[in-house]
Every structure is written in C-alpha cells, then in structure tokens.
Amino acid sequence: MKARLMRSEDLAMLVNAIRRRGYEVVAPFCNKGRDTYYDMVTDENIGRVRLHVPNPYYPPKRFVLPPIERLLRVKRANGAYDIQATYEAPKRAIFGIRSCDVAGIYHLDRFYLGREFPDTYYARRRRELLLVNVVCTNAELDISDACFCVCTDTGPAARDHFDLQLMDLGAGELLAVAGTPAGEALFEEPIFTKAAQEHVERRRQILSEVRKRFKTTTCWFSATVRYVSQGSVPEKTWEEIGNRCLECGGCTYVCPACTCFTVSDRPTGRDEIERVRIWDSCALGGFTRMAGGHNPRKSVHDRRNRRFFRKLAHYFIQRELSMACVGCGRCAAVCHGDVGMPSVVEMIRRAAALEEKIEPVPADGR
Amino acid sequence: MLDGAIPGPAENVYLPKLAVLDGVQDEIAEVKTFYWHFVDEAEQAKFRAFRPGQFAQVSLFGVGEFPASLPPSPTEDELFFTVRNVGSCTAALHALKPGEIFGVRGPYGNGFPMEQYYGRNLVFVAGGIGLIPLRSCIVYAMAHRERYGRLQVFYGARTPSDLMYVRDLKAWEESAGLECHVTVDRPADGWKGNVGVVGSLLKKPGINVAVANSTAFVCGPPVMFRFAIKDLLQLGFAERDIVSTLERYMKCGVGKCGHCCIGVAYVCVDGPVFTYEQIKKLGEDI
Numbered sequence: 255m256k257a258r259l260m261r262s263e264d265l266a267m268l269v270n271a272i273r274r275r276g277y278e279v280v281a282p283f284c285n286k287g288r289d290t291y292y293d294m295v296t297d298e299n300i301g302r303v304r305l306h307v308p309n310p311y312y313p314p315k316r317f318v319l320p321p322i323e324r325l326l327r328v329k330r331a332n333g334a335y336d337i338q339a340t341y342e343a344p345k346r347a348i349f350g351i352r353s354c355d356v357a358g359i360y361h362l363d364r365f366y367l368g369r370e371f372p373d374t375y376y377a378r379r380r381r382e383l384l385l386v387n388v389v390c391t392n393a394e395l396d397i398s399d400a401c402f403c404v405c406t407d408t409g410p411a412a413r414d415h416f417d418l419q420l421m422d423l424g425a426g427e428l429l430a431v432a433g434t435p436a437g438e439a440l441f442e443e444p445i446f447t448k449a450a451q452e453h454v455e456r457r458r459q460i461l462s463e464v465r466k467r468f469k470t471t472t473c474w475f476s477a478t479v480r481y482v483s484q485g486s487v488p489e490k491t492w493e494e495i496g497n498r499c500l501e502c503g504g505c506t507y508v509c510p511a512c513t514c515f516t517v518s519d520r521p522t523g524r525d526e527i528e529r530v531r532i533w534d535s536c537a538l539g540g541f542t543r544m545a546g547g548h549n550p551r552k553s554v555h556d557r558r559n560r561r562f563f564r565k566l567a568h569y570f571i572q573r574e575l576s577m578a579c580v581g582c583g584r585c586a587a588v589c590h591g592d593v594g595m596p597s598v599v600e601m602i603r604r605a606a607a608l609e610e611k612i613e614p615v616p617a618d619g620r
Numbered sequence: 621m622l623d624g625a626i627p628g629p630a631e632n633v634y635l636p637k638l639a640v641l642d643g644v645q646d647e648i649a650e651v652k653t654f655y656w657h658f659v660d661e662a663e664q665a666k667f668r669a670f671r672p673g674q675f676a677q678v679s680l681f682g683v684g685e686f687p688a689s690l691p692p693s694p695t696e697d698e699l700f701f702t703v704r705n706v707g708s709c710t711a712a713l714h715a716l717k718p719g720e721i722f723g724v725r726g727p728y729g730n731g732f733p734m735e736q737y738y739g740r741n742l743v744f745v746a747g748g749i750g751l752i753p754l755r756s757c758i759v760y761a762m763a764h765r766e767r768y769g770r771l772q773v774f775y776g777a778r779t780p781s782d783l784m785y786v787r788d789l790k791a792w793e794e795s796a797g798l799e800c801h802v803t804v805d806r807p808a809d810g811w812k813g814n815v816g817v818v819g820s821l822l823k824k825p826g827i828n829v830a831v832a833n834s835t836a837f838v839c840g841p842p843v844m845f846r847f848a849i850k851d852l853l854q855l856g857f858a859e860r861d862i863v864s865t866l867e868r869y870m871k872c873g874v875g876k877c878g879h880c881c882i883g884v885a886y887v888c889v890d891g892p893v894f895t896y897e898q899i900k901k902l903g904e905d906i
Contacts, residue, residue, distance in 0.1 A: 325634050328681045335681065335721050339632050369889065371874035374632045485903060514878030517871045519682050527682045529634075531871075534878070542879060544869045545686070545707025548842075550882070550906065560881070563903065569884040 256438060257431045258446040259453060262422065266300050268386075269349055271443045277347040277384055280317065282307045288398075292317075295349065305388055305422055306395040309352045309582065313510035317348060318362055318379045321507075321533045325375065325517070330525040340528070343378035349386045351416070352396075353409035354582035356387050358510025360415040364574045365513050384436055387416035391460055393467035400583025402470045402596055408580045410464055411457075423456050470583060472596040474603040475566075479577065481606055483568035489555075491605040495562075495598055496555025498591035503535030505561070505585035505594060511578040514541075536560050562598055633874045636679040636723025637663045641716050648782050651749060652714060653691075653702045658724070667724075670694055671731030672756035673865055673893045676701075677873040679723030680712035687870040687888070690727060691752045691785075693759035702752045702784070728873040729892050732757050732837075732863065734764075741769035741830035745848045747776050747818050747840025751784045753865045753892075754839050759788075762797060770830045771798040776818030776844070780808045801827060818844060819851040831856045838864045838896075849896060862896035866906055882906055 260268065273279050279295040284307040291310050295303060329336045351359075359380075366376035390396035390403075390410040403409030412419060417437035421429045429449060432438035440446075481487050506512045516534040519527050534541060536557055543549040551557050564570060565578040579595050586594030593601075638659040645653040658664040667676075670690055678701065679685045686709040688701045705714045716722060734757070742761055746754050761768050773792055777783045783802065792800035801821045803814035814821060818840070822829050836857050838848045845864065852862050868880035868887045875889035883903030885891060899906055 330681070333721075335638055337635060337638070337723070339635055366876065369875055371633045371876070371889070373876055374634075513876070515871065516877065516879070517685060519684050521682060531877075534871075536878065542869055544867070545710060546704075550868070556904075560904070563883070564881070567884065567903070569903075 255431050255433060256441070257429055257449045257454065258441050259449040260420075260428045260430055260445050260447070262305060262426050262428050264445040265303060265305060265428075267445050268440070268443065269295055269300060269303055271440060271445075272347045272349065272384065272386070277345050279347045279349050280314070281349040282310045284308065292348070303349065305350070305420065305428070306392040307350070308395060308398060309354070309390075309401075311508065311584065311587070313358060313508060313582065313584065314348050314351055314355050315358060315362065315510050315512075317346060318359060318376060318383060319366075319513070319515075319533075323375060323531050325529045325531055327522070327526070327528045339374075341375065341378050343382050345382045346379075347384035347386060350388045351385050352390060352582070353387060353412035354401075354403045354406075354580040355510050356385055356412040356416050357403075357406075357408035357576070357580040358582070359383075359385065361511045361574065361576060361578060361580065362513060363415075368574070385416045385418075386437075387412050387419040387433075389419060389421040389461075391422050391464050393464065397464075397467055397469075398583060398587070399469050400586040400594070400596070401468055401581065402472050402583055403581035404465055404468050405472045405475050406577060406579055406581030408576075411461055421457055421460070423453060423460065427453070429453050429457050470586070470596050472599045474599050475577070477606070478599045478602045479566045479568060479571065481602055482563055482566045486606070487559075487602050488605055491601060492555040492559045495593050495601060496553065496558045498593045499537065499554050499558050500590050501537050501539060501554060501557075502590065503537040504588040504590075506535035506537055507533060508584040508588050510580055510582055510584075511565070536564070558593065562595075565595070633725070634872070636677070636685070636725045637667075639722055639724045641718050641720050641722065643718050647702060647784055648749075648777075650705045651702060651784070652705075653700050654713060654716075655698055655700045656722075656724070657699060659721070664699075667699070667727060668694060670727035672734060672760045673731035673753060674727040674729045675753075675873070675892060676724050676726030676728065677870075678703075678709070678713065679725070680709050680716075681723065683712040684709045685723075685871070686710060687728075687867070687873055689753035689756075689865070689867075691755040693756045693763060695760055695763035702749070702755075704749060726873065728888055730890070732865075732893050734760060737761075737835050738767050739769060739833070741832075741834035742771050743830060743834050743836040743852075744771075744773045744775075745818060745822070745836060745838045745840075745852070746774070747844035747848070748778065748782060749784055750838075750840030750844070751775055754837055755785060755788065757837060758792070758798075762792075762795070765797050769833065772830060773798060773800040774803075774818055774821045775801070776803045776805065776816075776821070776840075778805045780804050780811050780813075817847065819847045822848075822851050822855060829855055834861065836862045838862060859897040859900065860895050864894060864896065864899065865892045866894060866899075867892065 280292045284290045288308040290308045324340045327338045366373040416433045419431040514534045515531040542551045639656045642655040677685045870880045871877035873888045875886045880887040
C-alpha cells in the first residue's frame, strides 16, 4: 500500500477534496462531553471536523444498511398492480470511520454480498461508499473504556478494507495510506507530500505504544470461540447470561456486525403501499415466533446463546473469515445487564475454569 | 469502494412477481388449496423448474410475506399452495377471491435431492398438514416410478376430517405403484380404517416397512416428528437415511434476514430439507 504525508491542519482541505469529487461526506462530530454522532459535513460545520473524537455510539452501519429501508413500492389502479423497486444509493464518503467499524462494514460485505443471493440494495449503497479510516492513537479521545479491538484483531489500525487511512504521527503530521485506487486517487491533491521510511517506522512505534492504552482486554476470545463452537459452555452459564439480559435489543442495534432485519408493509396512500425492511434483533422474544404461536427459542437464554453462537461459532468464522464481533465495545456500553461481549467472554471463561473441579483432600483424608 | 470485489446490482431477489388466484379448494378446517399462475408467462416457465421440497415467498400486498411449501410436483401442470389460516398473511390469502392478484417469489431452498434416491425405496411418514411438503416428493416419485424402488406412504391425522388431500390419498390407495396406509388418532362414525398414531402403522403386523436401501421422509407436528424418528431408528434406519423438511419464521427466504436460523443453518438456503444426521449437528434444538 502506498503512503503519503499530509499536515493535520489540512484536514478540512482533504474533506473538501472528497466533497468536490461528488461525495456526500459524513463524519463524526463531537458535542459537549463524549456525545459523538455521524453527521453530514457542510460548509458551516466543516471547521468542526476533528481527527480525534470518541467513536460515535451509533455505528456507521446505517450508511450501508439503514435502520428502515424501503425495498419496493406497490401501486394498484383499476385492479392492476405495479411493483417498483426503490433504490437509494448516494455517492457517499465516511470520513473518520474507526478501524473496528471498517471491519464491521467488511463483515457486512461478506454477509450481504456473499453466498447465492447477493443483496442488491446493499451492493448499490456499498459500491458508492468511500471509507476514510482514522487510526485510534489518542488514548483520551479515541479509545473508550469499553474498546477491545486489540482482542478481536480489528484495530487500532485497520490493515485493509479502507480506501484511505489516516494516522496521526504527532507534530502536525498525518500518514495517509491508500487501500484502493479510489483512495490513491486522492493523492493527486497538493496537500500530500512524500513519506519516508522514517514515517512508516514512526507509525509502527506509535501503534505498539497505543496497544498498551486499552483498558478492556478480553484475552480469552480464541478459547471462547472454541467453547462456543464445541457447545461446551454449560447450560447454566447461558442461563446466568440470559437472566441478566433485559431483552431490549440494544446490543444488536449498536452492533456494527449485526445483520438481521424484518420486513413490513406500510400504507402510503390510497391503493399504495411500500415494503420496508427494519433492523430486527435476536434478543426480542418474537424474533423466531411463528404464526400460530410456536416459538422455537422461547427462553431468554436460548436467545442469548444464539447471539453469541452466531458471533463466535467456528462454522461462521470459516464461512465469513472473521468473527461477527469487531471489538468496538458498544454492546458493553449499551447493556444494562452487563452482558456485552467482553463480559460474556469472561463469564464463559470463568465457567470453563470452574469445570475443572479440584477436590481438596482433608488433612486426615487419604 | 472495493473495486471488483462488489458484484453489480444483480437481480433483485426481494421483488415479488405478480400472480393470479385461479381457484380455491377446501381441504380441512382452516386449510385450503390455492391454485394460481404467474401473470408473466416467462416467470411461470422459469418457476416451474422447481424441485420437490422447495418453497416460495407469498406476498399479500399491504399485509406482508410468508413462506409456503410447494405441494405440487414439477411433473404436474398446475401450481398451487396449501395453506392453513393461522396468521395475518395467511388470513389475507384465505380472503382472496379467484381472479385477484398477489405476489410470489422463489422457488427457494435446497429441496429433496431426488436423483440421490434413484434405485432406493422411499418411505414417507407424515402427520396432519405435514403431508403438504411431502406431497410434491410423493407425486414426483410416482411420475418417475421406474427410478425408485418401493414407495410407501404412512399418513396419520387426528380425525378422519383432518385428513389432507383425500383425493390424492384415494388415488394412492388404489394405485398399484405405491402402498398407502392411513390412520387417525380418533375415529369418527363410519371410519373403517386404522386407528392410532402414525408410528403404530410402522409396527403393525402385516405391514412390512422397507428398511434396507431405503430413505424415510418425516414431516409433521413436533411430537409426531420425535416419535416417528424414534420408531424409524428402531426399525433400523440410519440417521442419514431419515430426511425431513423444517419450517421457521422467515422474512426474506434468501439467507439474509436471520429469522430462520437453527444453529449453523439458515433454513431458507441450507434447508429446508435436512437429514436427521444433519439436524442433530445443527447446534440448536429444532
């Protein structure tokens, strides 16, 4: 991958260069405290685009998979029906997407575009999407208490799947790495200058330093993947996890790698309806309930088991080439019952450790 | 942008194709058969290449979509669904009148690998409306009679008035190419046939279930399913030679919406047909 250097004071110029190429640019904006959200960059707010901001609570998943997306429109006139697919795929750039979320979108790519039925709606949006990744290097601003991308191997610097990656080298310098021809095309801008081996070396040093600044370290992922895949997590543990789940669905709605949706028809006028798909959640009781009332996943812990099985089972990792968890920590932040991914990995580890029963022999025993 | 890695906008799999309801036939209480055809002839021709055991997504505009088995065999001329009035979408289909329009997309799912059964005996064990998805397979095997060994149908329903496809049952009972045994849990006045659960047929003296070189197909309500599997295993069927078709809540039918998952499988694309050996390895109870 080719790298160039730019000045951090030229950040707005880079954003404008992308806008000039016809992209609608969204970027994380930070208000008071850590309230961060993705918003469209305009002439008014471009001065507030920052390199270092807390990762927004809502992932950028909605730019490829909107929470509510219209699929088609059906009109009825004189007994005849007209079905029109409705597509919306603006040329859009996500500026400042974090490495975990890049991994999230890549996971969605393999899910929605893979297997025998590629999803047209997803493909259209994805084709128009440019990803400008920012490496998390600022321990105070970029890394939250819940971040654990170092454990899912998705950060703090994405290795691939971005168009352009920016990394703060300090001293007002940014190292820009092009991941695709579209990203490399941006190097035509006069703000970029030559990078040297010393800059690449500095990048490496900063990364090895920043890895130590993560507070949540869930170093039992691979073991948990094994336990979950083998089905060796005791039922009791799933019940404990289930008992702490409030079935709000929050974890799935903030997850950059969750894919499930429901489909619903809504009337939009006389003799006119539209069919929409809406994010759905396996945490909710009705997720698997069939007409007539039979529900194969009746209990809460069966549904929690499902979530973590889908995310961690080896079978899906082989199919999708990665876990469906990118280590962003949002589920840990959102969960009222503290059964986000890091806690669950820890609970499973503890359960596995307790499985090995050591029987102490009393002093007078033989 | 991932140049080259993203396929172009392929065919839109979510787009239903318009279909016309031709006629309705009562089966049992709350269950009707709906005869239909596609408005577009090319769609009709394309769709008719379905395999026994596949299903379709049926659209009632303004209400929603539901997955429905395809009970006809591709060797038959007519397309039809047999549907129980059980939820909002199925109720809307039941309310439809001949000549009215609805939507269909598919066929989806793996279906029964009929060519893998060449030369084998086929043993069908169905309970209640579980006969709907197996009907396709039975009629297909009858249409290609020379490709298969013995054909046996064991069918049970709660009462005589709960028997599905009575016209087919009658034809099968009279047919020389197939052995059809029917039973009911609770007989009604005038019932001269077998009484007892479907599993009791398999053990009935005088009935000789083909076990060697046989594949068994099981479909029915969960309780019947469990007992039928147990009976078949006792008879000596291998787990890989017992086949079933599963049903789940589904929204998309194409492996995306996530509702139909059982363990590692997306029932809509990995199924709905699974061997019992596969079912046991899914990683979640069915």
